[in-house]
Amino acid sequence: MQAMTMPRYGGPDDLALVDLPDPKVAPGEVLIRVVAAGINPVDWKLAAGGLDALMVAHFPMIPGWDVAGVVERNGLDSTEFAPGDEVFGYIRKDSAEHGGYAEKVSAQVRMLARKPRTLSWAQTAGLPLAGLTALQAADRVGVGPGDTVLVHAAAGGVGSLGTQLALARGARVIGTASPGNHAFLRELGAEPVAYGPGLADRVRELAPDGVDAALDFVGGGEALDVSVELLGSPARLASIADHRAAALGGHYVWVRPDGAGLTALAALADEGRLTVPVEKVLPLREAAEAWRLSGGGHTRGKLVLSVGEA
Known part of the structure; x- marks a missing residue:
């Protein structure tokens, strides 16, 4: 071969x-x-x-x-x-x-x-890897119906899947991305915001009471700091890119192979809720x-x- x-x-x-x-x-x-x-x-x-x-x-x-x-x-x-x-x-x-x-x-x-x-x-x-990463991060913080979820790097390989998973679970998604990817996020069903200075204020314009959960798929100080500020408590913060999430009281997620998780992702795809x-x-x-x-x-x-x- x-x-x-x-x-x-x-x-x-x-x-x-x-x-x-x-x-x-x-x-x-x-x-x-x-x-x-x-x-x-x-x-x-x-x-x-x-x-x-x-x-x-x-x-x-x-x-x-x-x-x-x-x-x-x-x-x-x-x-x-x-x-x-x-x-x-x-x-x-x-x-x-x-x-x-x-x-x-x-x-x-x-x-x-x-x-x-x-x-x-x-x-x-x-x-597989991106989908399981998004799935296990969402599971770790219990993303579910009625939640407002902040997804960092929502247009990326993992973030776009995490966005779709949260929406499929009945959550509202506010996703950070560069302006060039905002139309793409709207197509997925998310509400886009630009990352960078002033992010917390831009999110609060959409969610005055803050967010219920945050998924960090990019890393760096801004994502974690803004997430904790908007959550009020770090308990429903998950990061795949910054170990500090666990030290702050949230979760650091390293993806595990999981056939059952892949089967669940495949089912969502075949139902038309994940691409x-x-x-x-x-x-x-x-x-x-x-x-x-x-x-x-x-x-x-x-x-x-x-x-x-x-």
């Missing part, structure tokens, strides 16, 4: 497309023929050594934790899926070595769910360019690698 690999910690220029043996399939796993692989900032941060204190990396390392594809073979005790099933997953393993930037990948069945019928392969590949904006689809051989685009921080939707045929 062909796979995009890193020979050592490094950057986009170190990525190389090479031929490797097909992965082994352990008990509790299936072998997936990858159709598309999602790009996330953690991919290139991990490849640069940014998680070296947390995870063991084996080289050559195949990056990528988001995949969508077709089950090709089962492990010894893996009965949850059958060959030919279309699946997707956030397939993070305990160590970094065999990721999704490859024609085939083995994955634990507990990390997988059946592909949403209504989403394209590219949209499906862009959903995945895709900025660009690139072939596997152009993974380095995808990383450069991701690192630029200006993409609104997901970046996805096209790997194989369904």
Whole structure:
């Protein structure tokens, strides 16, 4: 099989497309023929050594934790899926070595769910990590009907999904974004505000009594400080980008693989209440360019690698 690999910690220029043996399939796993692989900032941060204190990396390392594809073979005790099933997953393993930037990948069945019928392969590949992150953050602070929720970076890959999830639960969403993304947020059903100095005042113009919950998908002092000010109490503040949230009395969220969560996201998609904006689809051989685009921080939707045929 062909796979995009890193020979050592490094950057986009170190990525190389090479031929490797097909992965082994352990008990509790299936072998997936990858159709598309999602790009996330953690991919290139991990490849640069940014998680070296947390995870063991084996080289050559195949990056990528988001995949969508077709089950090709089962492990010894893996009965949850059958060959030919279309699946997707956030397939993070305990160590970094065999990721999704490859024609085939083995994955634990507990990390997988059946592909949403209504989403394209590219949209499906862009959903797992970002969707689960948004879902687990919303769950942590109990977003529900009648809540007014402040979503920071509401037009981003995670934020746009968090916005849709909150709206699907019957909440009102006020979302921060640059002015160029305000029309996009209105299309999703959110009320946009510009970030930057004076944010708290702009939110209060829309919600004079403050907000009930806040989801920080961007990090930085402004997001947390403004959130605490508008909440009155940090108990319903969740951040995926700033550890200080926990120290303030809120929640820091590091996403976990969860097949049940993916099934819930797929159901929302098939009900027409969740979609995945895709900025660009690139072939596997152009993974380095995808990383450069991701690192630029200006993409609104997901970046996805096209790997194989369904």
